[in-house]
Amino acid sequence: xxxxxxALAVAGxxxxxxxxxxxxxxxxxxxxxxxxxDFMGDxxxxxxxxxxxxxxxxxxxxxxxxxGLKAVFVLEQGFNIDTGASMSEGSSFARQAYVGLKxxxxxVALGRQYAPGYFTGEYDALLNAxxxxxxxxxxxxxxxxxxxxxxxWNNSVTYNGTFQSxxxxxxxxxxxxxxxxxxxPDYTDDDKYGVSLKYDNGPLKIGxxxxxxxxxxxxxxxxxxxxxxxxxxxxxxxxxxxxxxGRDVLGVDGLDVDLWQVGVIVPVGAGNIHVAYAQTKLxxxxxxxxxxxxxxxxxxxxxxxxxxxxxxxxxxxxVDYDDLTWGAVGPDGLKRVSDTNxxxxxxxxxxxxxxxxxxxxxx
Numbered sequence: 555x556x557x558x559x560x561a562l563a564v565a566g567x568x569x570x571x572x573x574x575x576x577x578x579x580x581x582x583x584x585x586x587x588x589x590x591x592d593f594m595g596d597x598x599x600x601x602x603x604x605x606x607x608x609x610x611x612x613x614x615x616x617x618x619x620x621x622g623l624k625a626v627f628v629l630e631q632g633f634n635i636d637t638g639a640s641m642s643e644g645s646s647f648a649r650q651a652y653v654g655l656k657x658x659x660x661x662v663a664l665g666r667q668y669a670p671g672y673f674t675g676e677y678d679a680l681l682n683a684x685x686x687x688x689x690x691x692x693x694x695x696x697x698x699x700x701x702x703x704x705x706x707w708n709n710s711v712t713y714n715g716t717f718q719s720x721x722x723x724x725x726x727x728x729x730x731x732x733x734x735x736x737x738x739p740d741y742t743d744d745d746k747y748g749v750s751l752k753y754d755n756g757p758l759k760i761g762x763x764x765x766x767x768x769x770x771x772x773x774x775x776x777x778x779x780x781x782x783x784x785x786x787x788x789x790x791x792x793x794x795x796x797x798x799x800g801r802d803v804l805g806v807d808g809l810d811v812d813l814w815q816v817g818v819i820v821p822v823g824a825g826n827i828h829v830a831y832a833q834t835k836l837x838x839x840x841x842x843x844x845x846x847x848x849x850x851x852x853x854x855x856x857x858x859x860x861x862x863x864x865x866x867x868x869x870x871x872x873v874d875y876d877d878l879t880w881g882a883v884g885p886d887g888l889k890r891v892s893d894t895n896x897x898x899x900x901x902x903x904x905x906x907x908x909x910x911x912x913x914x915x916x917x
Contacts, residue, residue: 572708578615583607583659586635586914587867594875595904596895597831603635605912606683606857606867610649616656626661627649627653638800649706658713660722667710669765670723670750674822676759677783677796679830680853685910687832687851688815694849697800698746698765701782709750719755721911724748731767733788757787769805777803786857808839828869836878846868847876851906863916873906 612630629652632641642648646766647666654663665901676705680686682701692700699705709725714723729744745768752761760783765778773835783796795816803809817830833850855869881899896905 572905577617578613580611580613582611582917583609583914584635584917585609587910589908589910591906591908592904593906593908594873594895595906601636602867602910603633603637604684605910606681606865606914607634607916608632608641608649608684612647612650613897619655623655623657625653626663627657647706652712654712659765660713663773665710666706666708667712667725669698669705669707669710669725669727669746669748669762670777671748671765671781672701673750674699674701674707674763674783674796676754677761677785677794678815679792679828681821681828682809682853683855683868685853685855685908687817687830687853687871687873690812690831690851690871690873691813691815691834691849692798694815695800695836696803696837697779697798697813698748698767698777699798699800700762710746714788719753721752721754723750726727743768757782757789760784761787767805775805775807777801777805788801790820793817794819802813806835806839806842809842810837811835812837814916822856825856828853828855844866847878849873849875860899860913865914866912867914868911869909870905871908871910875903875905878903 567838578712585604585607586609589600591598591601610630610632612628614628615626618627628650629647629841631647632649633639634641650664650666650668652665652667654661675682678686678688680689682689686701689701692846693702693704697704707725708730709732710727710761712723712725712726716815724749727746727749729786730748746766748763748765750761750763753759765779765780769775769777777800779798779800781796781798785792795814797814805809811834813832813834815830815832820827831850831852833848836847836849838844838846851873853869853871855867857865857867860866879899880894880897880901881902
């Protein structure tokens with residue numbers, strides 16, 4: 555009898571943490587697609603990861619603290635489903651990692667988090683997919699109002715609140731430095747901050763976003779950005795679009811970016827046809843040679859709901875980089891291309907003409 559009681563006691567101790575943490579949820583996205591065509595003028599073919607959404611695995615949970623207050627956390631890592639490799643070497647949870655409190659007032663959290671400029675999908679006919687013209691060009695031009703890694707900020711405190719049809723968000727990031735280096739840059743020289751205000755009521759969605767990033771340690775200016783976007787669901791189709799600006803991009807005095815995009819979503823049975831076009835204007839200051847370039851992108855795609863969690867998709871994306879040369883992509887302060895694939899600095903960047911078919915599964 556005594557041995558049975560001891561065995562039951564041990565079993566209770568082992569199982570107790572399981573019950574205490576039963577509110578923890580494992581979630582993620584598995585997204586892969588087959589591609590064929592040209593990428594920046596170079597032939598490409600193969601399997602890639604994250605056509606509609608970046609593949610990821612995450613853990614989130616909450617604990618009821620009473621009086622309407624809850625403790626929350628999220629730990630999320632991205633991965634390349636075509637190779638199984640982590641998206642960021644040396645980082646365990648590079649997409650998100652935060653802990654916070656939420657209640658009727660909204661949510662306050664600390665950690666690596668999304669800036670407000672990450673969430674522009676409601677104004678994008680491609681829903682911020684990798685193949686979205688807005689996503690491709692905003693990331694290429696060095697903007698932080700983009701559904702990509704530049705909108706994930708380290709050492710940040712955020713506030714998010716929704717009150718009926720209005721939602722507000724704010725973020726302050728201390729960047730990667732929190733202490734002055736002797737003889738080095740000031741710890742505030744890589745600070746970032748942003749706010750957003752959105753209205754969502756029935757078929758109408760409209761919102762504005764502002765973000766700023768200091769580059770005082772590598773340049774002389776603060777990058778200032780803003781975006782205004784809207785969408786309206788007419789039933790037979792949803793029209794969406796946005797306009798955004800970036801001033802002194804990457805801290806380069808006078809390097810300015812303007813980007814506009816427009817698109818439509820047309821329901822067809824269990825699927826949707828998505829069409830979008832975007833164009834950005836890159837204005838160079840005189841000390842970088844002056845003038846401007848106007849890269850543009852177009853995407854037509856079809857998504858089909860195979861179930862509530864699984865979506866098949868196919869499409870075509872074209873990007874015209876105008877007169878940009880490989881040398882201008884990086885040294886002039888624009889989005890740096892780490893691998894020029896053997897191209898010389900004076901060679902013109904070729905077009906992207908990409909066909910793809912893939913599957914996205916949420917779990």
